[in-house]
Amino acid sequence: MTSAPISLEEAAKTATLFKALGDPTRVLLISIVAASEGHEACVCDLTEPTGLSQPTVSHHLKILTDAGFLSRTRRGSWAYYALVPGALERLATALAT
Amino acid sequence: MTSAPISLEEAAKTATLFKALGDPTRVLLISIVAASEGHEACVCDLTEPTGLSQPTVSHHLKILTDAGFLSRTRRGSWAYYALVPGALERLATALAT
Numbered sequence: 001m002t003s004a005p006i007s008l009e010e011a012a013k014t015a016t017l018f019k020a021l022g023d024p025t026r027v028l029l030i031s032i033v034a035a036s037e038g039h040e041a042c043v044c045d046l047t048e049p050t051g052l053s054q055p056t057v058s059h060h061l062k063i064l065t066d067a068g069f070l071s072r073t074r075r076g077s078w079a080y081y082a083l084v085p086g087a088l089e090r091l092a093t094a095l096a097t
Numbered sequence: 098m099t100s101a102p103i104s105l106e107e108a109a110k111t112a113t114l115f116k117a118l119g120d121p122t123r124v125l126l127i128s129i130v131a132a133s134e135g136h137e138a139c140v141c142d143l144t145e146p147t148g149l150s151q152p153t154v155s156h157h158l159k160i161l162t163d164a165g166f167l168s169r170t171r172r173g174s175w176a177y178y179a180l181v182p183g184a185l186e187r188l189a190t191a192l193a194t
Contacts, residue, residue, distance in 0.1 A: 005132040005146070011125040019119030021112065021192075028108040031192050035102040049102070088192060092185040095118075095128050 006095070014094045020067035025050060026060050030069060033083050040082040103192070111191045117164035122147060123157050127166060130180050137179040 006014065021027060032049055033041045046057050061081055064070045069088065070081045103111065118124060129146055130138045143154050158178055161167045166185065167178045 003132045005125065005128040008121065008125060011128065012121040015119050015121040015124045018115050018124070022116030022119040024105065024109040024112045027112045027115070027192065028102065028105060031102040031108065034192055035100045088189040092189050095124060095131055095185060 010094075014091075017067050017069075017091060017094070020063050020069065023060070025052065025056075026064055029057070029060055030064060030083070030088075033070060033081055038082070040080055043079045043081065046081075107191075111188075114164050114166075114188060114191070117160050117166065120157070122149065122153075123161055126154070126157055127161060127180070127185075130167060130178055135179070137177055140176045140178065143178075 021030070028050055029046060032046060033039060036045075043054065043058060043061065046061070047054050050057060052060075058079075061070060061072070061079075065072050065081070069084055071084050073080045073082070118127070125147055126143060129143060130136060133142075140151065140155060140158065143158070144151050147154060149157075155176075158167060158169070158176075162169050162178070166181055168181050170177045170179070
């Protein structure tokens, strides 16, 4: 070995992050947020492109937020989701530390 | 939107790649390969650190190979697995094209 592989505990944590992205709806949601102005989108703008109900969209957004890929801000009656800078890029390097 | 999000078909393909990494054993295996000399490891070196049987290790390595993260070369009686350059990095950008 030229460097140390990650521990089993770190592997389990990292696998949880990948699992959060291992779903077509969540990949689509994060892609829409990434493509939006300021890398931020209102939950009200995410139901139509996914063809899903708002509770279902909110459920998937919660998984992405809990995993640290999105941040959530409430403004008025709507929740806005923004891409957490560097979170996706860190995933690739998490495997090789 | 400032750029186009990915299509539902692309989202499904990308989700399959993330799913391949959404498992602690596979994260550990790819991390060991990444930490090995030349980013390559013999299947015979991957059973002991994972504590799994060789058929189980080979099963997980096949999933990682099919997903395009590892390449497989046979030399003598052993199969060697190498990290496919750029495959992990492409994952992060796959979400924002």
